[in-house]
Amino acid sequence: GTERARADGQTLLHVPYGSGDREKLDIYFPTDPSETFPALVYIHGGYWQCLSKDDSGFAAPPLASQGVAVVAVGYDIAPKGHMDAMVLQVRRSLVFLVEQYPRIRGIYLCGHSAGAHLAAMALSTDWTEFQAVPDIKGAVLVSGVYDLEPLLHTYVNDALSMSREVAQRNSPMRHVPPAGPAACEVLVAVAQHDSPEFRRQSQEYSQALRAAGWPVSLLDLAGVDHFDVIEKLSEDSYVLTQVGRRAVPRQ
Numbered sequence: 001g002t003e004r005a006r007a008d009g010q011t012l013l014h015v016p017y018g019s020g021d022r023e024k025l026d027i028y029f030p031t032d033p034s035e036t037f038p039a040l041v042y043i044h045g046g047y048w049q050c051l052s053k054d055d056s057g058f059a060a061p062p063l064a065s066q067g068v069a070v071v072a073v074g075y076d077i078a079p080k081g082h083m084d085a086m087v088l089q090v091r092r093s094l095v096f097l098v099e100q101y102p103r104i105r106g107i108y109l110c111g112h113s114a115g116a117h118l119a120a121m122a123l124s125t126d127w128t129e130f131q132a133v134p135d136i137k138g139a140v141l142v143s144g145v146y147d148l149e150p151l152l153h154t155y156v157n158d159a160l161s162m163s164r165e166v167a168q169r170n171s172p173m174r175h176v177p178p179a180g181p182a183a184c185e186v187l188v189a190v191a192q193h194d195s196p197e198f199r200r201q202s203q204e205y206s207q208a209l210r211a212a213g214w215p216v217s218l219l220d221l222a223g224v225d226h227f228d229v230i231e232k233l234s235e236d237s238y239v240l241t242q243v244g245r246r247a248v249p250r251q
Contacts, residue, residue: 001058001231009064011057017096022081023089025096026053026072028060036105038137038248039069039097043090045113045143045230049078049159059110059233068248069104071097075118078159083148083170090118091125094134108248109139112230116144120172120205123186136182138248142189143198143226146205147173150197173205179213186216193225 005028006013012027030037040063044056056072063070075081075089097104111119119139127133148167151157168174186209190202202218209216221229 001061002055005057005060005064005070009060017093018089020076020089022052022074022076023093024053024074025093026057026074027101028057028064028070028072030067030069031064032067033069033103034067036103037067037069038106038108039071039101039104040108040110040248041071041073041094041097041119043073043075043109043111043115043118045111045115046077047156048081048083048086048114049156052077058231062233062235063248066248079161083160083162083166086118087121087170090122091130094122094136095130095132098132098134105135106137106248107134108137110142111140111144112142113144113226116141117146117148117170117172120144120146121170121175123184124172124175124177136184138185138187140187140189141202141205142230143191143194144188144202144205145198146201147171173201173208176205176208176212176214179215183214186214187219188216189219189221189229191224191226191229192220192222194229195226198226 010029015025015027017023017025042056042059044051044053053072053074060070073090073093075086094107109119109122119141123139148162148171152162152164152167188202188206190199206216206218
């Protein structure tokens, strides 16, 4: 799907937003861009230790055909990357987009699994620490991890080497800011055949957002598992593709 998107669309690949090897973006521009256009920023999963932006353009064609840019974010995966750095890289990538592409009007975050965790951490950012404030209009978080502590004593942490303090500092469940004027709509999606832990965390994170005043919806997707819940975004007829199109209005 990514190869097809790269072959058929107008792209800028491997755009550096920092000096690190993986601190690069792939940008899939709208097929028929208007003067300004929204951007869906996709953050890949892989338990913070596999996959890359080079696998992440598969969702571009259905959105690019509707006037939406798709940006795939690269970040340093473990063991080279550690959790604090990955969270900071995603935040910096959004600031870079704001500074370098003024034609983008409105950023919509989309992440899967570990990528949904990183997108959720972006929602908790105090942007006064950065040079620019991304205009985040919405977020679609798919089969995400929102509490890292249960991972500390599993094989997932072998490469990550998180301490309890690092896990707590980077758990979106622990850092839901009160909804201010800039609070965006959040869609928390979970697959019917996700594991019980993924389903529990999706439900509890959506409840925590709602309790803090955020406009949030929980979407339970029937007939899919942890992997095809996101892979099917390449299909025009897939329910999450349709929801994504409605959530990211053409400017």
